[in-house]
Amino acid sequence: MYQIKTYNAIAQAGLDQFTPAYTLNQTDDADAYLIRSVNLHDQPLPKSLKVIARAGAGVNNVPIERATVNGTAVFNTPGSNANAVKELVIALLVISSRNLLAAASYSAKHTEADVSQRTEHDKTKFNGTELAGKTLAVIGLGHVGSLVANAALNLGMTVIGYDPYLSADAAWNISKQVQRAATLTAAVKNADYVTVHVPKNDDTVDLIGSAEIAAMPAGTTLFNYSRIGIVNNAAAVDALNQGQLRHYYTDFGEPQIANREDVTVTPHIGGSTIEAEVNGATQAARTIMTYLETGNVKAAINLPDLTVPFNAAYRFTVIHDNVPNMVSQITQKIAAANLNIATMANAAKQGTAYTIIDVDDLDHQSSQQLIKTLTAIPAVARVRLLTHK
Numbered sequence: 001m002y003q004i005k006t007y008n009a010i011a012q013a014g015l016d017q018f019t020p021a022y023t024l025n026q027t028d029d030a031d032a033y034l035i036r037s038v039n040l041h042d043q044p045l046p047k048s049l050k051v052i053a054r055a056g057a058g059v060n061n062v063p064i065e066r067a068t069v070n071g072t073a074v075f076n077t078p079g080s081n082a083n084a085v086k087e088l089v090i091a092l093l094v095i096s097s098r099n100l101l102a103a104a105s106y107s108a109k110h111t112e113a114d115v116s117q118r119t120e121h122d123k124t125k126f127n128g129t130e131l132a133g134k135t136l137a138v139i140g141l142g143h144v145g146s147l148v149a150n151a152a153l154n155l156g157m158t159v160i161g162y163d164p165y166l167s168a169d170a171a172w173n174i175s176k177q178v179q180r181a182a183t184l185t186a187a188v189k190n191a192d193y194v195t196v197h198v199p200k201n202d203d204t205v206d207l208i209g210s211a212e213i214a215a216m217p218a219g220t221t222l223f224n225y226s227r228i229g230i231v232n233n234a235a236a237v238d239a240l241n242q243g244q245l246r247h248y249y250t251d252f253g254e255p256q257i258a259n260r261e262d263v264t265v266t267p268h269i270g271g272s273t274i275e276a277e278v279n280g281a282t283q284a285a286r287t288i289m290t291y292l293e294t295g296n297v298k299a300a301i302n303l304p305d306l307t308v309p310f311n312a313a314y315r316f317t318v319i320h321d322n323v324p325n326m327v328s329q330i331t332q333k334i335a336a337a338n339l340n341i342a343t344m345a346n347a348a349k350q351g352t353a354y355t356i357i358d359v360d361d362l363d364h365q366s367s368q369q370l371i372k373t374l375t376a377i378p379a380v381a382r383v384r385l386l387t388h389k
């Protein structure tokens with residue numbers, strides 16, 4: 001029986017994926033965490049924890065290095081909420097270009113009997129512009145950015161994309177009409193609107209700061225629906241004060257951007273649709289089950305891809321450092337236990353490697369001893385023994 005601990009509101013449709021071999025339990029000794037935005041940086045990770053699945057894209061709330069040292073696989077659910085974010089950003093583009101928030105709040109205030117006459121006089125204050133023909137710079141063309149870029153093209157916008165790390169798979173999803181910029185400043189230099197869709201990491205904190213905002217035309221509108229800190233809010237406030245930015249829309253509130261008419265803050269609702277929450281929770285639950293039951297890994301954050309059909313009776317999985325002589329040490333211990341290896345596979349990603357070894361014959365006593373022996377090899381983070389169902 002596997003114990004699953006959940007954090008945040010997880011869609012029931014996702015929890016319903018778990019078979020009777022799984023118990024939802026707020027235990028300290030969980031085998032898996034299914035999470036959304038909970039900050040795990042402040043928490044110890046129990047040794048029992050084999051996998052963390054983040055229903056959503058961002059994993060900046062997960063201590064990845066600590067998880068790896070603990071032998072805990074970390075997954076997200078790429079693309080599960082990308083359409084939700086795209087629709088919100090497109091809505092905000094329309095809201096911005098047509099001054100919709102100010103116009104609606106005017107109408108809410110003026111409800112007197114002669115309102116229609118007054119309206120005809122005042123409505124010129126809310127004249128807008130059209131998106132067609134305007135230029136949108138999209139920084140980061142992954143799951144969200146590619147959808148935003150394509151949708152903006154369909155609205156008649158000119159779209160300039162910047163993504164120096166674009167994967168070949170992601171590139172297939174982007175219309176050829178999206179113009180590629182070689183640098184961030186080149187991407188934004190003619191933009192009426194700039195939207196940022198990059199992960200938060202050491203390289204992207206303050207990605208949009210004073211220099212990048214200064215490279216935009218005066219009066220640009222900026223959107224941050226990625227993460228707090230990717231746009232430097234102090235720089236954004238300065239630029240708003242000077243008219244360099246016309247308006248700033250973000251999903252992440254902070255005191256320094258509060259109570260300004262030229263800042264619109266939504267409460268981290270980019271992925272908050274029923275559809276996205278179901279997608280994310282379902283994908284996360286299935287990922288947890290696949291990993292716990294087969295050890296196979298596809299698109300983990302901290303482990304290499306490794307998928308081996310589980311045909312043998314037993315499987316050892318070993319997470320270890322990516323250093324010389326590991327596979328030979330592991331196989332020597334298995335040979336010393338007089339076991340015949342049916343299948344073996346190994347892969348590495350940066351400093352971490354993962355080995356799967358399938359065997360057909362194993363008795364309980366020698367299996368427990370072998371787990372101890374393999375775990376004792378220096379640089380091994382975790383050994384698991386799985387039984388074929």
Ligand SMILES: NC(=O)c1ccc[n+]([C@@H]2O[C@H](COP(=O)([O-])OP(=O)(O)OC[C@H]3O[C@@H](n4cnc5c(N)ncnc54)[C@H](O)[C@@H]3O)[C@@H](O)[C@H]2O)c1
Nearest residue numbers: 057058140141142143144163165166197198199226270271
């Ligand atoms: N507001 C929300 O609720 C919400 C919902 C979903 C995603 N997000 C956030 O949106 C961001 C994008 O999500 P995604 O699903 O598209 O991620 P993704 O991984 O699919 O795409 C990110 C893209 O950014 C690119 N990139 C990385 N560093 C870059 C840099 N320095 N300059 C330009 N491009 C760079 C990558 O190559 C990748 O193509 C993430 O920060 C995620 O956490 C927020």
Ligand SMILES: O=C(O)CC[C@@H](O)C(=O)O
Nearest residue numbers: 036037056057058271272
């Ligand atoms: O609503 C959520 O769980 C946050 C979603 C979003 O920030 C993500 O990274 O996917």
